[in-house]
Amino acid sequence: MAGAVNLLAQRHPINSALSLVVVMGSLAVEYLLLGAEFVAAVQVIVYAGAIMVLFVFVIMLLNAGEEARTKGSKVALLFGVPGMLVGSILMGWVLIERSGDKAVPAGALPGAPKLIGWLLFHDFLLPFEVTSILVLIAIMGAVVLASHPDTDQGKKER
Amino acid sequence: MVPISYYLILSGILFACGVTGFLIKRNIISIFMSIELMLNGVNLSFVAFAAQWHALSGQVFVFFVMVVAAAEAAVGLAIIISVYRTRETLNVDQVDLLKL
Amino acid sequence: MNITAFIIVSVIKTVLALFVLLTAVAYTVWLERKVVGHMQNRWGPTRVGPFGLLQPLADGVKFLFKEDLTPPHVNKPLYIAAPMIAVVFALTSIAVVPIGNWVKIGSLHIPLQITDVNIGLLIILGVTSLGVYGVALAGWSSNSKYSLLGGLRASAQMVSYEISLGLSLVGVLMLAGSLSLRDIVDAQSGVFWGFIPKWNIFYGGQFIAFFIYLMSAYAETNRIPFDLPEAETELVAGYHTEYSAMKFAMFFMAEYANMITVAAVASLLFLGGWHGPTFGPPLIRAVLPVFWLVLRIFLFLFVYIWVRGTLPRFRYDQLMAFGWKFLLPSAIANLVITALVVAIRS
Numbered sequence: 001m002a003g004a005v006n007l008l009a010q011r012h013p014i015n016s017a018l019s020l021v022v023v024m025g026s027l028a029v030e031y032l033l034l035g036a037e038f039v040a041a042v043q044v045i046v047y048a049g050a051i052m053v054l055f056v057f058v059i060m061l062l063n064a065g066e067e068a069r070t071k072g073s074k075v076a077l078l079f080g081v082p083g084m085l086v087g088s089i090l091m092g093w094v095l096i097e098r099s100g101d102k103a104v105p106a107g108a109l110p111g112a113p114k115l116i117g118w119l120l121f122h123d124f125l126l127p128f129e130v131t132s133i134l135v136l137i138a139i140m141g142a143v144v145l146a147s148h149p150d151t152d153q154g155k156k157e158r
Numbered sequence: 159m160v161p162i163s164y165y166l167i168l169s170g171i172l173f174a175c176g177v178t179g180f181l182i183k184r185n186i187i188s189i190f191m192s193i194e195l196m197l198n199g200v201n202l203s204f205v206a207f208a209a210q211w212h213a214l215s216g217q218v219f220v221f222f223v224m225v226v227a228a229a230e231a232a233v234g235l236a237i238i239i240s241v242y243r244t245r246e247t248l249n250v251d252q253v254d255l256l257k258l
Numbered sequence: 259m260n261i262t263a264f265i266i267v268s269v270i271k272t273v274l275a276l277f278v279l280l281t282a283v284a285y286t287v288w289l290e291r292k293v294v295g296h297m298q299n300r301w302g303p304t305r306v307g308p309f310g311l312l313q314p315l316a317d318g319v320k321f322l323f324k325e326d327l328t329p330p331h332v333n334k335p336l337y338i339a340a341p342m343i344a345v346v347f348a349l350t351s352i353a354v355v356p357i358g359n360w361v362k363i364g365s366l367h368i369p370l371q372i373t374d375v376n377i378g379l380l381i382i383l384g385v386t387s388l389g390v391y392g393v394a395l396a397g398w399s400s401n402s403k404y405s406l407l408g409g410l411r412a413s414a415q416m417v418s419y420e421i422s423l424g425l426s427l428v429g430v431l432m433l434a435g436s437l438s439l440r441d442i443v444d445a446q447s448g449v450f451w452g453f454i455p456k457w458n459i460f461y462g463g464q465f466i467a468f469f470i471y472l473m474s475a476y477a478e479t480n481r482i483p484f485d486l487p488e489a490e491t492e493l494v495a496g497y498h499t500e501y502s503a504m505k506f507a508m509f510f511m512a513e514y515a516n517m518i519t520v521a522a523v524a525s526l527l528f529l530g531g532w533h534g535p536t537f538g539p540p541l542i543r544a545v546l547p548v549f550w551l552v553l554r555i556f557l558f559l560f561v562y563i564w565v566r567g568t569l570p571r572f573r574y575d576q577l578m579a580f581g582w583k584f585l586l587p588s589a590i591a592n593l594v595i596t597a598l599v600v601a602i603r604s
Contacts, residue, residue, distance in 0.1 A: 016187075017187075021391070023172070023198065031205050034209040036208070036220075037377050038380070042224065042380075044384035045380065045387050045424075046228060047194075049384060049387025050387060051227065051228055053417055054232065055187065055231070055235070056394050062239070062242050088170070088174065095166050113377065115214055119218045123215070123218075124218055135229050138229035138232050141233045142232045142236040145236035
């Protein structure tokens with residue numbers, strides 16, 4: 001939570017990126033507490049180890065400086081902050097009331113990789129294949145978008 | 159013995175921080191990171207519910223969310239790089255050529 | 259085991275493992291200097307102690323006393339944090355590496371491993387992924403163009419070869435059926451055809467995977483032939499240009515600790531771990547597997563250093579093309595073939 005608030009508070013994007021990494025690391029620990037060990041490991045490897053590295057690359061490449069101060073809006077501040085407080089307190093109260101005392105012991109549902117793999121390849125096979133096509137499309141899109149517009153069109157095979 | 163509501167409240171807070179960041183930040187990369195934060199908050203509630211109802215499908219769905227987030231991050235960052243190349247700025251307030 | 263015994267044993271194991279790892283790092287540096295020296299037809303270090311064996315000690319003292327300057331234009335928090343990040347993640351993966359069978363001390367049955375999680379292999383991959391941050395942040399925080407370019411190149415290289423690294427290990431996973439390192443080693447016990455041991459590289463048919471892993475490991479630890487990002491003739495010194503004394507020593511330590519971790523994982527997964535002929539009284543029986551494992555790790559490190567002394571380095575675009583266009587398809591092909599074989603066998 002500290003990481004999330006820090007993400008908002010920092011002005012330079014690289015500091016925000018690092019706080020996001022901290023958030024993901026702590027989320028991985030939360031997943032471990034809930035017994036989802038495979039998901040925790042994948043969160044670290046994929047999210048904190050690859051996606052955030054990509055973010056850090058882009059921030060370092062584009063070398064953008066700190067954020068400029070925007071002209072804030074007094075009206076938004078007047079209505080927004082109390083509104084958000086009320087809304088969140090309401091939400092929290094409802095959640096606590098409705099959940100009763102259904103507690104979740106640590107390590108409740110051991111998410112063994114074998115079981116998750118079974119589910120992935122039997123019950124969720126169609127979404128699995130569709131997401132693989134999605135990733136392929138994303139790769140092609142990223143390559144096309146990021147290539148230089150003049151030099152890569154019509155370049156011969158080296 | 160942590161009540162399930164604590165995990166949900168944390169997930170809600172993360173999501174709220176993501177939305178706030180999305181709305182108030184001016185740097186396009188920070189906006190993108192707020193989107194990732196929102197996705198992470200949702201992941202947490204998935205896993206929490208999976209633990210509560212003893213349904214592994216919750217954890218499987220987290221995978222799909224992660225894969226989608228990865229694909230979207232790749233394409234989004236490529237778009238950001240293209241925008242930077244043409245507009246020379248990362249401030250969303252200044253990318254307003256289509257505005258009336 | 260009750261909880262206090264568990265805690266005490268774990269603390270002792272952790273301290274011992276860290277101590278052994280750091281000493282191993284120091285002596286790997288000595289080994290490298292000696293071996294590369296002999297390959298280049300000169301002695302390595304010979305003056306400090308017999309055979310130059312106290313040279314790492316002298317180096318350590320030098321690093322401690324060198325002036326630890328912080329250039330004025332760096333981003334101070336990240337500058338100080340980056341080598342620490344690199345070292346912490348390099349040293350963390352020793353926690354799941356088992357080095358032998360069980361040891362019986364008194365009434366306690368202690369596995370020679372700090373923790374035996376059943377996703378051990380994924381933890382090592384995760385920690386390797388996180389190690390990229392040390393390099394990237396070092397390049398960024400130094401606020402100089404050579405460091406930034408070197409850091410970006412090094413992290414892009416590490417991220418690209420991580421994929422082939424992970425995929426080459428999935429074949430081994432399928433053969434063993436578990437992610438826990440101890441289970442994978444136990445699946446390689448025994449012999450076939452009478453005398454050839456059932457290691458994954460022979461019996462498991464993971465010969466190609468072994469070489470893919472080897473090459474990905476060289477690229478992942480930024481060693482020759484893939485060490486363009488930190489070569490002295492290229493980008494000055496890459497991402498650790500602006501570092502001096504202790505912080506530079508930390509990067510150095512991180513690199514060699516990564517080498518040792520990768521060598522340990524290769525010995526466990528491909529070369530049969532600690533299985534070897536055991537004989538003698540129970541004390542020797544407990545120590546001998548450790549000896550066999552250390553022998554394999556030493557062999558792996560020797561090949562690392564041998565390659566360093568022999569091959570020229572790749573150019574950066576050749577390096578990336580090699581990783582993406584050759585190693586990744588080969589790793590996927592190996593995975594598919596192994597999956598077919600495993601499916602047909604069962």
